[in-house]
Amino acid sequence: MLTNTSTTLRDGTRITDLINPATREVQMRTLSDPELYDLEMERIFCKTWLLLGHESEIPKDGDFVLRDMGSDSVIVARHNADVAVTLNVCPHRGMRVCTADAGNTKIHKCNYHGWAFRPNGDFIGAPVEREMMHGKIMLKEELGLKKARVTLYGGLIFATWDIGGPSFEEFLGDTKWYFDMLFQRSDRGLEVLGPPQRFMVRANWKTAGEQSAADGFHTLTLHRWLGEVGNYAKKDAGTEGSDLSPEMVGVEVSSPHGHALRCIDLARKIVKLTGLNPAELSLDEKLNALPPxxxxxxxxxxxxxxxxxDQLKVMVSMPPQVGGIFPNILFAFVYIPQSDGTVVGLTLIHAYVPRGPDKLEFINWILAExxxxxxxxxxxLEQSIQLFGTSGMVEQDDSDTWPHMTVSAKGAMGRKSTLKYQAMFETGAPEGWPGPGIVNEGFTKDDTQWHWWTYWHELMTKDNI
Structure with a gap:
């Protein structure tokens, strides 16, 4: 039986041996093993900061949405000026307190025995108060819903059960410098363009999670059509019109905590979309020629x-466009050319919520300043729906591969195969690069995904849980 302090699986395999640092390989069984999944819920999804939504989804006092922190349902609610995240489990007999996906209420009332709670989780009382249904052993202050630790970042709602653990800023580390360029860049911030899209994929959450750690290689093959179809086609490139290789050159930022950013050369886009020579433009002129x-x-x-x-210099030269926040978040700030020669920029965030060893829920938020x-x-909104999310052409590619990987990881031989991350940077940061972190330039490599897996390994092999 695997316990929360165990580092050995039932068949005797040590969790630490699932990853080979010398050859940068990860055993395929990590993508299907139920024992590992249960341990991930404790060691990763109870310990790291998780994205639950955006505060613009709950603008009014009493507004709420139901979300999940790993395998736990939580209520994300507006209480006065604050955002509260509470475990959606009644402390009386374990019934789900809230069963609606979203709404507005000043009182969350369990329909089993009627225990009532404020939006911030505080216990109000139970029926037949004079009969003391809630008993006399515990004070009312002790009978509230379990509260998570919450932080707002650019309006994004993050929460963790690790009350005394690292702050959100410590969790982001050096990558915060880059994420601020995306989420903290305007006076009034971002807001959602309607409720998020949600759909189920029969795949292990890590198949999507590790790809979100800035996997660039799959774009060349899985998303090859981006260079062949519609407004995205490279019609001026002769017989190599479908070649996306130039888009794979840039700067990649890794993190010891598994966060990743792909910063893509903006000069080519400025030339193609405006006809201007970036080398002749000032910082202000570049910002106006092709705003983020x-x-x-x-x-x-x-x-x-x-x-x-320094952040503005990166914004007009090698801006972050895709990447992820460990363990299960992908972001995309991308430029989409239009048939009339203009460009539309898209801002999206995905979360891959675990629903079991071979199922995940894909949540897609579309945002705008x-x-x-x-x-x-x-x-x-229109372009985002066409490309990303439930009906998006990009997601149809990605969400087709993840189930195949999960099934492969269940085979008697397949589970012994390995995922390989052996394409390594040997460059370092560009000369004069102003940003912090683990930085490399050149053609995309595997380093960002490898750092994702090494942090997974670090969390999964800790004994001091």
């Missing part, structure tokens, strides 16, 4: 108020 996704020329001054000069004009917001 979701930002208009009128909003550019906000960037200068909220970001440092609060000051983005309505007509641009509509275009962003």
């Amino acid at each position: 996704p979701g930002v208009t020329k009128e909003m550019v001054p906000q960037l200068k108020r909220n970001l440092s000069e 609060r000051d983005t004009p309505p007509e641009m917001r509509q275009k962003m």
Whole structure:
């Protein structure tokens, strides 16, 4: 029997041996093993900061949505000016207190025995108060819903059960410098463009999670159509029109905590979309020539108020466009060319929520800056739905591979095969690169995903749980 302090599986395999640092290999059984899944719920999803949504989903006092922290249902609620995250388990007899996906209420009432709680989880009381249904052994203050530790970052709601653990800033570490360029760049911040898209995929959550750690190689093959179809086709590239290799050159940022960013050369896009020579443009001229996704020329001054000069230099040269936050988040801030020669920038965040060893829930939030004009917001929404999420062409590619990987990991021989991350950077950061972290330049490699797995390994092999 695997316990929360065990580092050995039932068949005698040590968890530490599932990864080979010398050859940068990971055993396939990690993508299907039920024992590992149970331990992940304790050691990863109870210990790390998890994305639950955006505060614009619950703007009014009493608004709430149901989300999940690993295998635990939680209530994410607005209580006065604060956001609270509480375990959706009644402390009386274990019934789910809330069964609606979203709504507004000043009192969450369990329909089994009627115990009532405020949006922040505080216990109000039980029926037949004079008969003391809740007993006299524990004080009312001790009978509330279990509360998670919460932080808001750019309006994004993150929570953890690790009350005394690292802060969210410590969790992000050096990568926060880059994430601030995406989530802390405007005066009024981001907001959601409607409820998130949600759908189930019959795959282990790590198949999607490790890909979100800035896997660039799969774009060349799985998403080859991006260079062949519609507005994305490279029609001016002759017989090599489908070659996406130039888009794989840039800067990649890794983190000891498994976070990752792919920073892609913006100069090519400026030339193609505007006809201007970036080498002849000042920083301000580059910002106005091709503002970041979701930002208009009128909003550019906000960037200068909220970001440092070094961050702005990266923004106009090698801006972060795709990547992830460990364990299960992908972000995309991408530029999509239009048939009329203009460009629409998309802002999306995915979360891959575990639903069992071979099932995940894909949640896709589409966002825009609060000051983005309505007509641009509509275009962003339409393009996002076409490309990403439930019906998106990109997701149809990705969500087809993950189930195959999960099934392969169940085979008697397949589970003994390995995932390989052996394409390694040997470059380091570009000369004069102003940002912190583990930085490498050149053609995309496997380093970011390997760091994702090494942090998974670190958390899974700790004894001091």
